[in-house]
Amino acid sequence: MIKKLFKRIFGKSVRTRIEGKCHIIPFDVHGVSRDGISPAARRVTDGLQAAGYAAFVVGGAVRDLLLSRHPKDFDIATDATPEEVRRVFRRSRIIGRRFRLVHVLFGEETVETSTFRRKIESEEAETDEHGRLLRDNEFGDQEQDAARRDFTANALFYDPSSQEIYDYHNGYADICANTLRMIGDPAVRYREDPVRMLRAVRLSAKLGMKLEAATAAPIAKMKDLLGNVPQARLLDEMLKLLLSGHALECVKKLRSMDLHHGMLPMLDVILKQPLGEKFVMLALQNTDQRIRDEKSVSPAFLFAALLWHDVLSAWKMHQDAGERPVAALHAAMDEVLDRQQAQIAIPRRYDAIMKDLWLLQPRFGQRGGQRPFRLLSQPHFRAAYDFLLLRCESGEVDSQLGLWWDEFQDATDERRAEMLLPDEGVKKRRRRKKSGMTVQAELSTE
Numbered sequence: 240m241i242k243k244l245f246k247r248i249f250g251k252s253v254r255t256r257i258e259g260k261c262h263i264i265p266f267d268v269h270g271v272s273r274d275g276i277s278p279a280a281r282r283v284t285d286g287l288q289a290a291g292y293a294a295f296v297v298g299g300a301v302r303d304l305l306l307s308r309h310p311k312d313f314d315i316a317t318d319a320t321p322e323e324v325r326r327v328f329r330r331s332r333i334i335g336r337r338f339r340l341v342h343v344l345f346g347e348e349t350v351e352t353s354t355f356r357r358k359i360e361s362e363e364a365e366t367d368e369h370g371r372l373l374r375d376n377e378f379g380d381q382e383q384d385a386a387r388r389d390f391t392a393n394a395l396f397y398d399p400s401s402q403e404i405y406d407y408h409n410g411y412a413d414i415c416a417n418t419l420r421m422i423g424d425p426a427v428r429y430r431e432d433p434v435r436m437l438r439a440v441r442l443s444a445k446l447g448m449k450l451e452a453a454t455a456a457p458i459a460k461m462k463d464l465l466g467n468v469p470q471a472r473l474l475d476e477m478l479k480l481l482l483s484g485h486a487l488e489c490v491k492k493l494r495s496m497d498l499h500h501g502m503l504p505m506l507d508v509i510l511k512q513p514l515g516e517k518f519v520m521l522a523l524q525n526t527d528q529r530i531r532d533e534k535s536v537s538p539a540f541l542f543a544a545l546l547w548h549d550v551l552s553a554w555k556m557h558q559d560a561g562e563r564p565v566a567a568l569h570a571a572m573d574e575v576l577d578r579q580q581a582q583i584a585i586p587r588r589y590d591a592i593m594k595d596l597w598l599l600q601p602r603f604g605q606r607g608g609q610r611p612f613r614l615l616s617q618p619h620f621r622a623a624y625d626f627l628l629l630r631c632e633s634g635e636v637d638s639q640l641g642l643w644w645d646e647f648q649d650a651t652d653e654r655r656a657e658m659l660l661p662d663e664g665v666k667k668r669r670r671r672k673k674s675g676m677t678v679q680a681e682l683s684t685e
């Protein structure tokens with residue numbers, strides 16, 4: 240405040256200090272106050288500094304604060320080893336085997352605290368045959384910790400006590416210019432870790448930052464390297480992308496860079512069918528809106544939506560081959576899930592909910608007798624109904640069906656009775672009884 244006043248009166252500019260390779264940017268220049276840091280993260284940096292260690296808020300949180308966004312979480316980087324951090328905070332635990340981090344606990348909040356790490360140089364690095372780094376878990380100093388990070392905007396350290404930002408790679412200038420730039424040689428960095436290509440797309444879509452030309456250039460040539468990344472990491476990154484609140488932009492960007500083959504193999508087929516594309520885009524838009532409204536989003540719902548048109552075409556094929564509708568739907572679901580499993584491992588724990596959402600869809604068409612009431616009492620009714628609305632909006636089914644269910648859910652008993660359509664099931668049963676079919680055979684066709 241005083242410095243600002245001083246600056247205004249005497250026209251003196253407040254200067255960035257340079258120490259070695261580091262630019263230290265004062266509060267008067269960057270304007271990020273310590274009040275923006277969560278109380279728990281503050282307690283971690285204060286506690287470590289009081290014990291004689293260096294401690295900074297680092298990475299995404301500093302970037303987000305500079306962009307006036309609300310950080311998702313606050314990560315801390317320190318020169319204390321994990322054991323030393325544990326000694327300062329009794330309520331903490333060391334996690335991870337390969338690279339050990341400390342989770343410091345304050346009530347509800349957990350603060351991830353990591354010791355400065357260094358990037359292992361290529362001569363001594365352990366890589367797979369494509370150059371992917373298999374090990375990056377050596378301790379280092381702050382400068383080395385900055386160099387191993389991906390983008391210049393992600394490599395800033397903020398000290399809440401002095402309110403200064405430590406910048407080794409001109410990240411501050413890049414953020415001011417709204418540019419996402421890879422630290423070092425982009426091609427080398429993508430080879431070390433191909434997931435960085437997906438991070439480039441996700442972060443630029445989410446933050447509205449442009450990808451610097453040299454950072455974007457190698458992606459087209461290197462995208463096949465994504466095929467060597469372990470499935471679990473791809474899935475992790477895919478969930479981050481889909482749940483970023485900017486899924487629609489991310490997927491559009493992935494497609495424009497032709498990266499979606501590696502990331503979302505399922506999209507290849509779906510996006511080729513006009514209705515499939517519309518449905519997937521609407522599902523993503525709907526998810527983004529829910530995240531903006533701070534509503535819950537279920538990954539199972541999203542995966543079910545992404546795969547729906549695949550299920551629809553497999554279902555049709557089975558029916559064309561003479562299978563009864565429900566049996567054909569079961570066969571189609573299993574086929575699609577198995578195929579997907581071979582490409583990107585959607586955890587099996589989502590299978591049951593995804594199948595439920597799909598199996599409930601044909602039942603929305605049955606609006607006579609007791610069936611709508613039985614459907615209403617299904618545990619996943621609400622999600623299945625949201626799914627139906629997406630189908631209506633995409634033009635796959637008549638929007639009248641969605642409107643009917645919208646009214647039926649909240650209608651009085653009298654109104655519901657009026658709304659019910661003639662019970663097709665009863666007619667079918669009568670017909671079958673006349674023709675001598677058994678009850679068992681009848682049920683299996685439902």
Ligand code: ATP
Pocket residue numbers: 297298299300311314387388389390393394432434435438479
């Ligand atoms: P988000 O807002 O999505 O959390 P983030 O940048 O904080 O974005 P994290 O995955 O939380 O992303 O990673 C924290 C920090 O770790 C990053 O800011 C970056 O400095 C570093 N980092 C993460 N992934 C990589 C990677 N693949 N290569 C190099 N550095 C990485």
Ligand code: MG
Pocket residue numbers: 298299300311312
């Ligand atoms: Mg983060």
